[in-house]
Amino acid sequence: MSADDDLADLFTAVARAGLLDARPLLEAALRLARKAHDRQRRSDGSEALGHPVRVAGLLLREWEVRDPEILATALVHDVLPRGEGVRREEVAETLGERVARLCDLLAAAAEGEDGLARSSSAPEALLILLAEQADELRSLLRAREPEAAKRALVERVRTRVVPLAEAAWPQPTAQLKELAAEVERRIDAGEADVPDVGPHEEPDAGGEDDPLLVCSPHLSFFRRGSEVFLYHDLVGDIIGLHEKVLGFLDFFQVPRRWSEATTVFASEFALEDLESFRETLVAHLVLISAGSDPLAFVSDWHPLRGPWIVSYREPDGGVSLCYKDRRQGEVVLERLDPLPGRLFRMCGGNLRTSEIIARLEREFPGTEDLAGKVRRTIVRWTHSRRQLLKLLPRPKDAYEMVGLPPYALSTMPYPLLRASAVDPPQEEFETRTYHKVGIDDADEQFDARETTLSHALRRGHPALGGRSYGAALAAGLLQRGVLPPAAEGVFQAVEVGGGTGFFAKDFLDGLAIQAPRLFRRLRYAIVDLSPALRASQQRRTRPHADRVRLVGGDAERLPLATGSVDFLVSNEVIADLRVAPTRRVDIEEDGGEEGGPGAAAVRRYGLDVRNAPGLFFVNVGAFAFLEEVARVLRPGGRALVTEYGSQTRFPEPSNHLDHAEYSIHFGHLAQVATTLGLEWSLVQVSEWIGLDGRVEVLQTTQSFFETLRAFLATRSVRLEKIAYTPESFAELLGDRVALRNLEGVEFGPCGRRVLGLRPQQFLGLVVRKPRKARAKAKKVALDF
Structure with a gap:
């Protein structure tokens, strides 16, 4: 991990x-x-x-x-x-x-x-x-x-x-x-040399003081923004590189002595960095001994099929694969005949290529050039164009105590910067079908992209004692006194960013049952920018139409009167708001108004940036929203703002969405609340909803969910973005898909992950507007 x-x-x-x-x-x-x-x-x-x-x-x-x-x-x-x-x-x-x-x-x-x-x-x-x-x-x-x-x-x-x-x-x-x-x-037993970062060190590649090295021809390069990634097409290894290292590798397109490199690049890199390059690049088989055959070196490693692939054993012995084509960004369904299907199933990480060949020769006698076809197919499946396999130098079980190397669990989804000099082998097993799997329904497309914790738990769930997320959060707010059990006059609640309306509907259902005297006095407004989402919210909250009002508006400029709100909730929304890239030098040099909105926010709110890197992000949109919260709350009014983030870590971009989102630095958000005169407390969302982390749920990444969903759609099974338990998933499949034949599907404790989300990373800022102005705001005044 x-x-x-x-x-x-x-x-x-x-x-x-x-x-x-x-x-x-x-x-x-x-x-x-x-x-x-x-x-x-x-x-x-x-x-x-x-x-x-x-x-x-x-x-x-x-x-x-x-x-x-x-x-x-x-x-x-x-x-x-x-x-x-x-x-x-x-x-x-x-x-x-x-x-x-x-x-x-x-x-x-x-x-x-x-x-x-x-x-x-x-x-x-x-x-x-x-x-x-x-x-x-x-x-x-x-x-x-x-x-x-x-x-x-x-x-x-x-x-x-x-x-x-x-x-x-x-x-x-x-x-x-x-x-x-x-x-x-x-x-x-000989397990002391299990590799870690790189697949394995090529024998003698770096053993002598001044080796003759050359860059492997089996390297592809990819880019995400300013980041560059190397993909080793023979092994599946992935290495993040500084762009300057590309020029260093280009120097080794022809055989070079190491001493030549240290001389040529002495002005660009420190000597200790160059020596570190040598150790790392040789260990990853990026630089190899001149004249050596890199394919021969890895030809008897242990093929491991990617955990992001859905595979299904068909009754005729064939295998259906469903995976995301990393170059095209589309989900494809590939049908393998019995021999290649059996080959794929044998790639579990514990058999050497030679052992796989021996077993296939017994099972499929008389197949012409079977060994050659198998070896070429493994190379093809490992190449960055396919990314179906990774190669391990040792059996998978040897990593039980130390964990698989990171590359064995990773794919490369980013745009190609430069292809390797060697194309993958041609297809050896011609009898297969291959087609793209698309989803046309707009609601299903939205469901596939939705990645919030509340969406995953939007239905009654065993991990929440049978409640939905919205009802569970209502109970948590009532139990901790953030919401009163009753109200004498109209109690105005506001939700900012209502999504598709599931949360509002369940939240109101929960209040109706758990706090009927409050519910009778409740008026609930949803503020959202999107007309399409407001239409969905209207449909979903129709049972509460007499108390729900929909308002078009921006979270950073709420269309609400000052001092008009008793309670405000914003659930998993503020990661969508603006961030500002900020340079530490602009703050340390006290550049006045220089440095943009991020630096201005640091100065205005006195944010702690002592541990900030040279370039970091500031949640300026979330700060503007909190200013609006302070404005619209009545004296004594409270608000809960939830999102994924940390009390200490600076905002980081999310890598699994089709739009920009950044995590929240809740320590900074709390400092802003202090400056605005709000009393505040930070809470763990999973505790407030009463999440039982022991309950097992479907474990997926965003891409694996998309793949599994596309595969099941071909079998007339509609997979929704919810936290399926083993029991509910088996019920979903029914008799249309045999769970025992479906490989790649795993379940694990929801306390660790829910559909790729880590519940413990979701925090909440609870604020209260003092009834009387204070000379100096209290930093932490709430204790729930």
Whole structure:
């Protein structure tokens, strides 16, 4: 998993453990960890930040540690030994002296045996050390370290760490001993060289001091905005590159000594960067030994079919594939006859190409040149034009402890910048059908694009106790006193950005049942820019037509009177509002009004940008909307604004939509609320709707859902964008599609993902307009 996934899991566990009060401390620790680990990677290729996050998660989830300061220490346990970016004084000032003292002990433990012994003076430090060593062991197999170094770590754990901690922490120590024994067994079995970032290092390509290298001819390049991506057409590996590296690779279109490159590019890249290039590009088979055959090197790797492909076993032994053509952007249905169908099904990642050939020769005797056809088909299916397979140097099961390398789970959907010099082989198995699958219904097209959490849970769901999202949120607002149980006069509620009207209808249904005395006094207005969506909202809210009013208007200029609203809700809307690209230099140089609207907003609201990158985005549209919220609320009125984002991370673009959306920096949004004189609190949406994260639901990405939906449509099954449970999905298929023959469909806990969305990333800002003006706004005045 990525560091983002690790973080999402950690803060989900924090919420489940009832440690919401600890979030500010943990987020402060996380900011220091980000500062120390900025852009760093570990020897296994993973983000350096993921390690301390996993250590904290292990302590919380597996060892049930509930002390916020111990968890905060876990997040910063390795920042002091690095000696860069973070000082001890900063740790003490930000997180407290106890955390700083524990960090001192852990820093000493990392430096040598004497320091390791000193750590025993604090049992809490020992516990964090045990968790840290456990994560090191779990990551050890894929680390790019000599086998001897890996064995040395196992030995240190067994002979030094375990005896030191066994008396104080018997159960965690026992777990660590078992883990060390398992890792040692795997090293003995030859699994110590499992690759991580790149597929595998070509033998001897970088072994000599001045090798003769050439660029592989099997490389295609793609672009998204200013980003460039390399796709290795023989393996399926994907690497993000700086555009300047393209010129570096072009230099190796003919064989070159490494020393030539370091001389020619000395003015463009630092020597350490060039050496890093060499290590990475050789490991990824981008630069290869002159005269070598790259195809021969990977010819007996383990083909793995892409998890984004829907495949269905037909009664005649053939296989139907449904996938998105990455070059054309269209979903296609491809029918494979029994032999190629059997080949595709064998590509599960655990069989070598030679093993697959041997099995097919037994099953399809007499097939002319079967071995050659199979090898050429695997190359064709792996090429960036098809992206049906990835090649692994080791069996898929060997990655059980360390996780598959990222390229094995990724596709390349971006526009082609430059094609490889080698075209894929021609089609070997001619008897197939191939056609595009389209969807003509406009409502279905909208449903396919809709990616909000509320849309996925718009029907009564077991994870919400049988309620829909709208009804569940109404219950959460009533339970926490944001909405009153009754009203003496007219109670004016407003929804900004009503989507298709599902939320409003269910929200009102929920209030009618749960707060009838409030519902009788309620008037509900929906403000939306889109005439088409307002028409849909009118249809869906027809049962409440006597109290619903539809208003055309912009979220940043609400067509509402000042002080006229008792309650306002905006659910998963503000990511669509304007963002402003902003340069840090424009703020640091105090350029007055220079720097555009983003820099102006930073100055106006005093936004914290100390951890901002050189270029970042500011949610200026969301700020303008919050200004309008402050204007239209009555004194004592409240509002809830939900969206996906983070309290600390700067806005990032969404990659899975057909329109621009940016995540929300809720820390900044809260600072704006403070400036506007609003009392505020940040909440986790999944908690307020009562989401039971254990309930399993269909796990898909946007592209996989589109593919699955298109395939099922060919079998007269209409797949909607809802969070299907295994039971409801089986009911949907009925007898038209045999679930046992449908491959690629997976279910998992909804607390982790719902149709590709991470529920824990959805936050809510609750604000209240004070009844009387205050001399100075309170930063956090609400406690629900």
